[in-house]
Amino acid sequence: MNTQNGKSQIALEFSQEMERINRKTRLINTMPLIILFVLVFIMSVVAEGFFSLYNFQTILSQLSIMLVMSMGLTFVILIGSIDLSGEGLGGFAGAVTSLLVLNGKNTNNFGIWGILFVIVAVTLIGILSGVIHVKGKMPSFMVTYSISSIMAGFAVLSYKGQPAMIKYPFFTQLSQGTFIGIPILTWISIIVFCIAYILQTRTKFGTYLFAIGDNENIVRNTGINIDLVKVKVFAWSAFCIGLAGVMGAVRIGRGVVDIGVGIVFPAITAVVVGGTSLSGGKGGVVNSLIGALIVTIINNGLILLGVSTYIQAAVQGIIIIAAVALSVEHDRKGICK
Amino acid sequence: MQKENILTINGLTKQYPGTLALSDVSININKGEIIGLVGENGAGKSTLLKLIMGLEQPTKGDMQIYGKKYNPKTPLEANKNGIGMVFQEQSLIQNLSVSENIFFGREDSYSKFGFVNKNKMNKDAEEVLSQVNVSGIKTSKKVFNYDFATRQMIEIAKVFYVSQREDEKNSIILLDEPTSVLSEDEVKLLFKNIKKFVAKGDSVIFVSHRLDEVLEISDRIYVFKDGQNVCELNKENANENILYEKMVGKTASGEYYKLNRQVTPSKKELMKIEKLGLKGYFNDISFSLHEGEVIGICGVIGSGKEELCEVICGDKIPTSGTIKIHGEEKVSKEPYQSLRNGILSIPKERREEAIIPDNTISENISMSNYSKIKLNGFISKKKEDEQAQTFMEELNIKAPSIFQKVSNLSGGNAQKVVFARILASDAPILLLNHPTRGVDIGAKEEIYSLIRDLSEQNKGIIVIGDTLDESIGLSSKILVMKDGTLTHEFDAPSDNKPEQLDIVKYMM
Known part of the structure; x- marks a missing residue:
């Protein structure tokens, strides 16, 4: 009888302990949203001009390219991998686009077909990264970083010297146009978000993303082709990078390779700050949307406050560390690499 | 009435390097039956389940399901044949x-x-x-x-669903320790469900350390010991005492464990553990460790003994109670802190937790005691190698040289390298978690001598043995744990060792 009580006691404590961890997880899951609201509140109070229609439009405009890229990265990070090819691959997409549409450097004028060609080509490169990663059993960060370097090289080679000035009128419309007050580029990013959301929640592909990130063995034992899913993930990520690169060219109006520089890190930050775990299996595209808003608002607010660019970068780094610290689970004694 | 036979297992054997995990096991599972599997840790129950599920391949023997040859390579194949398993880890x-x-x-x-x-x-x-x-x-x-309990029911539902056969014949579900963290009510619900399944003609294999539960639910019980299926009992012939008797393993000679060298512990207290607890795992554990003493901790998986060790070696932080070393309260949040406090542990999984396989013997030995081989703030390779050379001879480590990578050594020799590291450190308290796991018999005896050496040097040792017999043979005191509490304490002087049977009664 005595031991039976002992068992109940431990079983009870065990379930209490699990319940405590669950409560904490739920709190942590809502953290990004809380951080977002707190940030909006603080910025509205301290930064003059933050809480205005004009500034919201600015934020939405600043958000667009990063959001597109983070939609690709979310899936990659959900399966526990990483894609660092954004800089080179995005730059490549922008540079080649500028050479295929009406421009000041050559006589090409493929218009919309040029854009489609670029995005398909970049997606194929994503498939290549994925295949090298799964078949060559090489770490994804290594493969994608190398691909980034290679493609940055190709991008510079493509325009030999001066990058092309884009003269395609459609691009001007895209970069300056708005629809119900929201920039067209932002609408594009919202469409990408919706596609990603549907992929994540309404297809088996989406289901497998979480499962692979959580425990690959279970997925393998269920008889699912994990390699294929992973290649698809890298293809999707490259698709988003390609689109982001084209959007960059639209915004700058030139096919310079630097389009990609400085967008990968903020996009990864957006994903992580939003609560998608770098070890995979937890989070999703809604989290990344919140994360992208947080990162953009920090940026925007600091500019409004007139903080110098150098200090801006430092403050941004500090706020990001703070936000990640609040939104990850520290309880688990895992090895953090 | 002869019941329809579903699964037949013939002479199934599984040989791992160094250990025979399953030896010539033959059992039958009939339609609508609940089969209980009992045995000590390492008796072969889990290995059998893994073979049935296709997670491992047998070395010898075969299986048949509905009269057809059954040789699953993956759990998926097992599912298609109507066999599903609810794992201990969800x-x-x-x-x-x-x-x-x-x-x-x-x-x-x-x-x-x-x-x-x-x-x-x-x-x-x-x-x-x-x-x-x-x-x-x-x-x-x-x-x-x-x-947790709800998740388990979800998992059981899933396993039932995925192991339905296309021809709609009955399935077999394997339950590995399903009740270990369930409350009494939850266990009742589980049993109600199990009975419902078998009423439809499905069969269940129920593995548990809880003999009362096995006796309550099973139609037939197989007892496992040292990788063998030692007996089959019908429900009406079985009771706890019979099961205890059949389960306990063989007893090795006193010479094997070097009983003549067992040290009578001194009165000098090294470590005092008071009301130690880790919420959800164990409660209220108190004992003292003295110089020269070897304390064996016995208990089944889930008894809390592994977690107790993790707390003592600083890998987990206790939620209650204190650890005093030399009368002073010490708190360790990380293993390096407990090493600083004088506790060194040999972890259970040697390959993952104890050795750096690609480093040399010499480097592996010096890892926990760089202060001894320092010269002007740098590691003296000369001192490091001299130290390794000494231990290599002393411990009879069989390797071409001290520059051999540890990954090339046999289990026994790799473990001796780990022991050399302990000997090189000055830690007075040693925690040995399965010190002879995956080690051949010759090396085992050498490790037993080493443990005697260490206790002659007045070190205090806590050991979790690979078998109950080993724990009894090595220890001068035995603590038995069950359901996270200390159920009994046995003195085990060299001339009056407790019987395995007596200990098992407090474990299960």
Whole structure:
């Protein structure tokens, strides 16, 4: 009888302990949203001009390219991998686009077909990264970083010297146009978000993303082709990078390779700050949307406050560390690499 | 009445390097039967389940299901043959919904143009769950929202669903320690469900350390010992005492454990553990460790002994109680702190936790005691190598040189390298977690001598033995744990060792 009580006691404590961890997880899951609201509140109070229609439009405009890229990265990070090819691959997409549409450097004028060609080509490169990663059993960060370097090289080679000035009128419309007050580029990013959301929640592909990130063995034992899913993930990520690169060219109006520089890190930050775990299996595209808003608002607010660019970068780094610290689970004694 | 036979196992054997995990096991499973499997840790129950599920391949022997040859290579193949297993560690994906988990890998039957019909899936999942009498679960909610017991019922429902045969013949479900963290009411619900399954003609293999539960639910019981199936009992012939007797392993000679060298512990206290607890794992553990003493901790998996060791060596932080070393209270949040406090542990998984396989013998030995081989702030390679050379001879480590990578050594020799590291350090308290795991008999004896050496040097040792016999043979005191509490304490002087049977009674 005595031991039976002992068992109940431990079983009870065990379930209490699990319940405590669950409560904490739920709190942590809502953290990004809380951080977002707190940030909006603080910025509205301290930064003059933050809480205005004009500034919201600015934020939405600043958000667009990063959001597109983070939609690709979310899936990659959900399966526990990483894609660092954004800089080179995005730059490549922008540079080649500028050479295929009406421009000041050559006589090409493929218009919309040029854009489609670029995005398909970049997606194929994503498939290549994925295949090298799964078949060559090489770490994804290594493969994608190398691909980034290679493609940055190709991008510079493509325009030999001066990058092309884009003269395609459609691009001007895209970069300056708005629809119900929201920039067209932002609408594009919202469409990408919706596609990603549907992929994540309404297809088996989406289901497998979480499962692979959580425990690959279970997925393998269920008889699912994990390699294929992973290649698809890298293809999707490259698709988003390609689109982001084209959007960059639209915004700058030139096919310079630097389009990609400085967008990968903020996009990864957006994903992580939003609560998608770098070890995979937890989070999703809604989290990344919140994360992208947080990162953009920090940026925007600091500019409004007139903080110098150098200090801006430092403050941004500090706020990001703070936000990640609040939104990850520290309880688990895992090895953090 | 002869019942229809579903699964026949003939002479199944599994040989791992260094250990025979399963030896010539033959059992039958009939339609609508509940089979209990009992045995000590390492008796071969888990290995048998792994072979039936296709997680491991047998070295010898074969299986037949419904008279057809059955040789699964993957769990998926086992499922298709109507065999499913509920693992001790839950295998649900936390961040997927209940229905996504249940129909995981089978989404195609709910897909149209690539889009999954989640509504229909959620409805059907309710249907699957109703088979196990679980209600009040929202199948669209993510799994992590539910408590452990509910998750287990979800998993059982899933396993039943995935192991349905296409020809609609009956299935067999393997349950590995399903009750270890369930409360009494939850166990009752589980048993009710199990009985419902077998009433439909399905069969269940129930593995548990809880003999009372096995006796309550099983129609037939197989007892395992040292990788062998030592006896088969019908429900009416079985009781706890018979099971205890059949389960306990062979007793080795006193010479094997070097009993003549067992040290009578001194009165000098090294470590005092008071009311130590880790919420959800163990409670209220108190004992003292003296110089020269070897304390063996016995208990089944889930008794809390592993977690107790993790707390003592600083890998987990206790939620209550204190650890005093030389009368002073010490708190360790990380293993390096407990090493500083004088506690060194040999972890259970040598390859993963104790050695750096690609480093040399010499480097592996010096790892926990760089201060001894320092010269002007740098590591003196000369001192490091001299130290290794000494230990290599002293411990009879069989290797071409001290520059051999540890990954090239046999289990026994690798373990001796780990012991050399202990000997090189000055830690007065040693925690040996399965010190002879995966080690051949010759090396085992050498390790036993080493343990005697260490206790002659007045070190205090806590040991979790690979077998009960080993714990008894080595220890001068034995602590028995069950359900997270200390159930009994045995003195084990060299001339009056307790019987395995007596200890087992407090374990299960």
